[in-house]
Amino acid sequence: MSMSIPFQVETDRVLEILSKQIYDSPFAMVRENVQNSYDAVLMRADAEGKPLAEYLIEVKVGLGTISITDNGIGMSESVLRDNFWRAGSSGKNTESARKAGVIGTFGIGAMANFGVCAELSVTTRTLGEEIGYRTTAQKSNLKIGQDCISFEELDSSIPVGTSILATLDGNAHLDLEGLKAYVGQFVKFLPVPVFINDELVSQQDQMASIGIVGWQSIGKIKVQADALAFELEAYISSGVGVGVQCSDFSLDGTPIKGSMCLRNGMGSIMGLRSSFGLAPLPVGSTYQLGGVADLPFLVPTAGREALTRESIAEASRIFAPLERHLTELLSVHPIADSLVAFQQHVVASNRTELAKRIKIQVQDGEDQIELGMLETHFAGLELQSYDGTDPDLIKMFSGSDIPLLRISQSQPRRELQRRYLSQILKVPSIPNHATVTKEYEPSELTRDEVSLTFALVKVLRNDYMLDDVKIIWAEITHGVPLTTKIIGDQVTITLSRKWAPLRAVLGHIQTSFELLDSFTKDLVRVHIYSHIQSFVPSSQRSGLDALQRSLERKRELYRLDRDDYGALEPLIADYLSGEVEITQILKAAVAATAVQTQHVTLRQVGTVEEVLSDVISAAVPPAMGQPVAVPVAGSPILRVDTTIDERLLTTDQELPHLNNYKMFLALSDRLFHQELEFFKWPHSTQVAWAGRRIVYLFSGANSGISLYYDIELRGLRSAGDAGGSALTTTTIVANNRILIPVPAALTDCFQVSDGPVEFYVRFDLLMHHDPVNRGPIIDSTD
Known part of the structure; x- marks a missing residue:
């Protein structure tokens, strides 16, 4: 036997679920009803052909009540019955409504108000009719499909327009100042006067709000972005500010309503339609443009918390051509030399020819000349460039007849200068590697230097089994202390005469010559051995052979004491005359990475929300918040103007702006000062752990350079069983800190309670001889 059962709905529960998805607070309810009032004003102004400023929207907040009047x-009777009080039906999906530029088309109607209202009363009279209406509904009496809404006809004494009176639920709280601030962000650019308790919260000027009023205009240019076209006007401030105003929009040649007012460094863009605020527009840009974008194709989601993906994608297509044309306008202005964002865009877009106004230092003085003026300034002269910092080389080549162009050490200026000089001007560069500029003859050495030479050869022969050693005193560029090479069995060591450890030993033997042998042994062991290690015979067969030769050879060197000078005069004289050769080894002193101790106390712990409020309040780029399975190079979050005192940042939230990581650990101060430039460029992030060891590996994008950061926990802290993963790069670079994400599996290792967390850290750069494409680069900036 078959039967049917009725479909039943609990009205109260349905209203609670659906309405609170739309208006979850009185603030949201007011915003949406003000938007409906603005739509009504748009339609009337279009019908009457009057300016929008002649109309009015008023919000009144009373004790437990809110009224919105326009x-x-x-609304006519049919609109009231069929649209306003019927969920899912909109009266704005008409050609006349679209022509007027209305915002709302979802058809949620009165229903959503009951998320915060106990009673709703609507009084209205439509344009062109003599009869008005008042309808009232109480939330407790609403039943689906039943006549539970009162309906009353009114005469023409009520004005054209609509007034909504909402009685709030008993537990609904309304902060008047908070309401003004909240609604103000959506209506502040409306041309219609909007009052909240008699205070005007609209009719603000976009340029004044963005902060570019009074800035210098540097030109206009027509921009074509697929089928969309508009006029761009660029502005600059006396510092390094850049502003943009876009107007005269058209689609396939047909004029449309639209405007944009943007400024660099603001971080986020508010999406508008017909001047009404919708939601943040999350688009990335090299210039970090922020401000407002009033575009007719922007559509909010039903809950108004974001824009639809389709409208974001359509808006995103505007920004690549916008920035391209902005860069062209800026390229002819002197501000190009000081505007980092301009230089980054030129590098990223590979438009090196636009770098003409970037300046470069000439010779070893303070003179700076624009790249585009070099050929004119040095007409008839050859030029040469240098991208290093060695003062001896700079002094040497600055004194020549060929002007030396000194490439900056700061990115992106450095890359721009290198490209312009090599690609456009074809300027050759001088070697940026260690060069021996002078070798001293034995006759040019002091007696102490000769004594140290003999002592070095003696130690290398007796202690390291190097029979054939040649030592050369020289001047070496780039601050390199020594170089080494081996040809056959002869090891040649070229020592920089300015090398500090050598000068220190020479200073000591002037007063304590009897300690020459001890000082020399220490010099070789601490500073020289690492450079000659590959030349020293091993414990295998070659080592035994070398030992045999050492035992068989004649003793030709002796301990040199201050009192022996007289007896050794003939030997020293032969060396100084060049008749005696002494072999020796060269090597550059290695700044071996020392182990550092790091500790974090409770006062050095902060929250992400307090320290990085600008990051988490910015729009979220589409690629953010997505985990990675393999290492993928991503851009760091650059906040180089921000000082962060804390060494550990935490949050209880999953923030997509920070790829949902809840803890960030500061790297050591020493690493910050030595390797800051590495972290400013895109890189991938990996981490592995086992027991007390945690090792991070950062790899530069397609650079062949990686950096490891080795953490050794102390005390009872442990990372547990072996594990590891690739992390979404979320490196935060401030002006005094570099912070890296800590995955959830490791956060307990760094939690700070009563006592500090202490651990050892080591780090070093790793060079790869065959850098390969390590995958795509993702953008994690605002």
């Missing part, structure tokens, strides 16, 4: 087009 003198817009009003």
Whole structure:
């Protein structure tokens, strides 16, 4: 036997679920009803052909009540019955409504108000009719499909327009100042006067709000972005500010309503339609443009918390051509030399020819000349460039007849200068590697230097089994202390005469010559051995052979004491005359990475929300918040103007702006000062752990350079069983800190309670001889 059962709905529960998805607070309810009032004003102004400023929207907040009144087009009986009080039906999906530029088309109607209202009363009269209406509904009496809404006809004494009176639920709280601030961000650019308790919260000027009023205009240019076209006007401030105003929009040649007012460094863009605020527009840009974008194709989601993906994608297509044309306008202005964002865009877009106004230092003085003026300034002269910092080389080549162009050490200026000089001007560069500029003859050495030479050869022969050693005293560029090479069995060591450890030993033997042998042994062991290690015979067969030769050879060197000078005069004289050769080894002193101790106390712990408020309040780029399975190079979050005192940042939230990581650990101060430039460029991030060891590996994008950061926990802290993963790069670079994400599996290792967390750290750069494409680069900036 078959039967049917009725479909039943609990009205109260349905209203609670659906309405609170739309208006979850009185603030949201007011915003949406003000938007409806603005739509009504738009339609009436379009019908009457009057300026929007002649109309009015008023919000009144009383004790437990809110009223929203407008003198817009009003609602007819059919609109009231079929649209306003019927969920899912909108009266704005008409050609006339679209022509007027209305915002709302979802058809949620009155229903959503009951998320915060106990009673709703609507009084309205539509344009062109003599009869008005008042309808009232109480939330407790609403039943689906039943006549539970009162309906009353009114005469023409009520004005054209609509007034909504909402009685709030008993537990609904309304902060008046908070309401003004909240609604103000959506209506502040409306041309219609909007009052909240008699205070004007609209009719603000976009340029004044963005902060570019009074800035210098540097030109206009027509921009074509697929089928969309508009006029761009660029502005600059006396410092390094850049502003943009876009107007005269057209689609396939047909004029449309639209405007944009943007400024660099603001971080986020508010999406508008017909001047009404919708939601943040999350688009990335090299210039970090922020401000407002009033575009007719922007559509909010039903809950108004974001824009639809389709409208974001359509808006995103505007920004690549916008920045391209902005860069062209800026390229002819002197601000190009000081505007980092311009230089980054030129590098990223590979438009090196636009770098003409970037300046470069000439010779070893303070003179700076624009790249585009070099050929004119040095007409008839050859040029040469240098991208290093060695003062001896700079002094040497600055004194020549060929002007030396000194390439900056700061990115992106450095890359721009290198490209312009090599690609456009074809300027050759001088070697940026260690060069021996002078070798001293034995006759040019002091007696102490000769004594140290003999002592070095003696130690290398007796202690390291190097029979054939040649030592050369020289001047070496780039601050390199020594170089080494081996040809056959002869090891040649070229020592920089300015090398500090050598000068220290020479200073000591002037007063304590009897300690020459001890000082020499220490010099070789600490500073020289690492450079000659590959030349020293091993414990295998070659080592035994070398030992045999050492035992068989004649003793030709002796301990040199201050009192022996007289007896050794003939030997020293032969060396100084060049008749005696002494072999020796060269090597550059290695700044071996020392182990550092790091500790974090409770006062050095902060929250992400307090320290990085600008990051988490910015729009979220589409690629953010997505985990990675393999290492993928991503851009760091650059906040180089921000000082961060804390060494550990935590949050209880999953923030997509920070790829949902809840803890960030500061790297050591020493690493910050030595390797800051590495972390400013895109890189991938990996981490592995086992027991007390945690090792991070950062790899530069397609650079062949990686950096490891080795953490050794102390005390009872442990990372547990072996594990590891690739992390989404979320490196934060401030002006005094580099912070890296800590995955959830490791956060307990760094939690700070009563006592500090202490651990050892080591780090070093790793060079790869065959850098390969390590995958795509993702953008994690605002």
